[in-house]
Amino acid sequence: MKFKFVVFIVIAVVAAVYFMTGIYQVDPSQVALVKTFGKYSYTTGPGIHIHAPYPFQSHVIVDVQTIRKQEIGFRTIRPGQYASRKEEALILTGDGNIVSVEAVVQFRVNDPVKFVFSVERPEELVKFTTESALRERIAKRTVDEILTAERDRVAYEVQEMTQ
Template identity: 30%
Template sequence: MNWDWEKLRENQKKYEQRQGGGPGMPTPPQMDDLLNKFKGFKFSGIFFVAIVIIAVIIATSTVFTIDRSEVGVIQRFGKYNRLAQPGLNFKWPAGIEKVTKVNVREIETEEFGFKTYNGEGSFRASPESSRQEASLMLTGDLNVAVVPWIVQYRRADPRAYLFNVKDVRSLLRDMSEATMRITVGDRSINEVISSRAEIANAAQKMLQREMDNAKAGIGIVNIEMKKTNVPEPVQASFNEVNQATQEKEQTIYRAREEYNKAVPLARGEAKRLIKDAEGYAIDRVNRAQGDATKFKAIYDEYVQAKDVTRKRMYLESMLEVLPKLENKYIIDSDQKNVLPFLNMGAKLSGQTLGKGE
């Protein structure tokens, strides 16, 4: 590039004259020169975008909202600091404080032994090998049972849920399986099949106690046992055993029914006979005592007046005997013409009764 030195010198002279200086004198920078220099400098759009982004990041990282079913766990430099309740909250910018939202009201479900799929309002079980192994359990009477169940829980303590246990879900599944195996192992196969509600309540209490000991921040809401059965290879044999057991129980029930009918009847009859015998004995004793008292009274009267008492006794005896006789024949003891005949009361027809008639 060729420079126009004459033109440059001319411009310099004009500049010195305008400033009132002479040759060799330094000239201070003027406002026009500065403006001209700044006019040549252009601000980049990236600089403004960066400033806006930084401002937005700072604003959004300091203001946050918590849903009504959640709780915010705030950490300051990685250490737990406080809990944020539902609503609008503030914190220090990102890098200083961090918030983790934990849903404390939603009830979650863990399934063991099966997996459900919701399709058009219906649920169906889809067994898998790992789930089947989890549901195979040994009962107290050394039988194998298929015990599917579900565990419903919620995050009761957000701080403990986040910081005390590394993998809360794995701990919950392992402890649930161990708890259910202990509970089922204390009962027979029939109890496991028929007493599912009782087993579920016992397992819930035990599981909650174990989760509290682990400080996992989990609250067990409910444990529900699904249909319990035996493995398919032994299903037929198990049904036969159940049928035989039911027949045995029916036979015992019928025998007890007959027993309850016959034994009370026999006991009642025995008591009746005993009461009759006791009444008869009392009657005989009372009669004997009465007869003895009567005889003694008569004897006392007889001793005092023998003739009168003897006649009275005779008359009373005849008064008792005579009404019982059908035909009565009264004969004077001084009568000499009447011969005595046998069978005087018999009816004779067409025959004479004796000589002298």
């Protein structure tokens, strides 16, 4: 009799733990993308939520409020200390000169479903897209234009192209 009671308690605890795998919390700056059998089903906002336990449903939490940044031409080692990345920084201008460009790209996740499920490494995609747009815009201008009057225009055009 005592053995059956212990077995029942163990099974009840295991079942409770299993069903608790479906409980999750989403912070105020995040959303959760719920997947049913690995396919996206729906999005939930901040708060405590429940879905069917694994393997039936799972979730991916995405921070949609934080502004992410990508550095082009340099890397921050620690605040106030930077390391140059020459392979990214050197760009050929339209008049045949080479300029060293360092830029910071800031972005926020607008569509978390596409951000998570459509692209394998989305941060790298943003970096490469911005770098490509920057090279294209600089290649159409002279070094004098880039360093003086056209600098803000280039930044605006790159932002528009990247978006």
